[in-house]
Amino acid sequence: MMERIGLVDIGSNTIRLVIFEFDSKTGLNEILNIKTPARLSQYLTDDLTMNQDGIDVLTSTLHSFKAVADKFKVNELHPIATAAIRQSTNQHAIIEHIKNELNINIKIIPEQEEAFYGFYAITHTTDVENGVSIDIGGGSTEVTLFKDKAMIEAHSFPFGVVTLKRKFFENKDHNDKSAIKAMEKFLSKQFEQLPWLQDREIALVGIGGSARNVARIHQSEHSYPIGGVHNYTMSEEDIDEVYTIIKKSSRDALKDIDGLSRDRIDIIIPAVSVFKTLFKKINATHFTFSRKGLREGYVMKTIAERHPREFRKENIQKDALYHLANEYSIEESSAKQRVKLAQSLLTQLIELDKIQVTHKEQALFVEGAYLYYLGRFIDSDSSSPHTYYIIANSMIDGFSHEDRVKLAMLASFKNKSLLKFYNQETKWLRGKALDNIQFLGGIIKFVNALNISHTNPVERLELRHDSNGFTLYVHYIGEPIAESYQSLRQKKHIEKILKENLSIIFTKS
Known part of the structure; x- marks a missing residue:
């Protein structure tokens, strides 16, 4: 029997609606993927209260996405929220407001669970047996260590591309040298807090929009002959190449870089710096990209609970x-x-x-x-x-x-x-x-x-x-x-x- 599941991913940087169709014969397929760069984390005040402007943006976006999901006749709608709402001191008021206004129940994904879904997607859609995964969002960064496709460790850092930009690049150019140096020093200290990240000599697996942009920029630079970034592999030199291209480009020139989304122009340097710094810390063998992350992991796990024979990582x-x-x-x-x-x-x-x-x-x-x-x-x-x-x-x-x-x-x-x-x-x-x-x-x-x-x-x-x-x-x-x-x-x-x-x-x- 065919099922349609609508997933609304309420992140710190973007809010995205993805509609999946599942059938046991043809598997899980994405039939719609739309987003808006809501930047919810910018509406958090100093005491981490989300202000009314942020709540209004969230409400209007979910109202529109619900109408789209209804048109596509989804069987169920899953709105899941990560860092921006998770960190909000008024999260319960936000959830209650959305319930009253739209009759939508937002589920807040805890940090460990967010890391798990990314890991689940990687180990069920790629051939990577041992690796460190990284999913950098707008307000948090999730990392996991897995061996033989089993999770060993997981951690969520309370920073993402939007918060790093705000912390280091306020009123500065996207490629300001002193800002980059200070940010990379900060990142290095953050990653040093976890002994299990040090000198692993395994694959670094990137998921999420920032990693996807890095892969696409590199493919465009080399006129990559086939489509798709899932399982695309890069060396440390390849990451450095993308980093140099972005760093040397003016803000206007960034708009013309093939593979770089316009709504990521101001946050791509923090993203690449995170990948570069972590690559060195774990002494990675290579960097590879998984097109499937939190959203796919969540939906796959939901379906697998109903259909135990689906999504077997050994098959x-x-x-x-x-x-x-x-x-x-x-x-x-x-x-x-x-x-x-x-x-x-x-x-x-x-x-x-x-x-x-x-x-x-x-x-x-x-x-x-x-x-x-x-x-x-x-x-x-x-x-x-x-x-x-x-x-x-x-x-x-x-x-x-x-x-x-x-x-x-x-x-x-x-x-x-x-x-x-x-x-x-x-x-x-x-x-x-x-x-x-x-x-x-x-x-x-x-x-x-x-x-x-x-x-x-x-x-x-x-x-x-x-x-x-x-x-x-x-x-x-x-x-x-x-x-x-x-x-x-x-x-x-x-x-x-x-x-x-x-x-x-x-x-x-």
């Missing part, structure tokens, strides 16, 4: 591909038949020492066989290019960007020329790695020909070698007339691996 890739296949209406029986025949033929080619592949390549091969030509859902005449661009540019949980591109190449394989054309986009593969993708893709295309009628007539394959060369015995039931014709057309892909001619004999089981 991320398999579940993601299952949902993708259903989204593009891949016929399951044919997909399973393709996988069975592809695995059988590859195993025999390996045993004959005709191909050497890694475990990772074998895993991608199986997944590529399952998803083969999913782009026919859009247009059967252009199945290959549609398949490549869908997979290469989709946010597939659990996959690195390079593995996503390899999977796209396998699932879209048509011929060597088109494969080289796709590879020109990224230029990530060369030599044996590219050759193996060609050979493995060729196997998938060949076995697809052995079920071109989608009736599963082939029971098993037997590849033999004798003095006369190679013969493939195709044991079948039914009437494989189309398969007999198509396999002869596609056997050249197997002959390239064998480096010999291949005879094909269909034999009735």
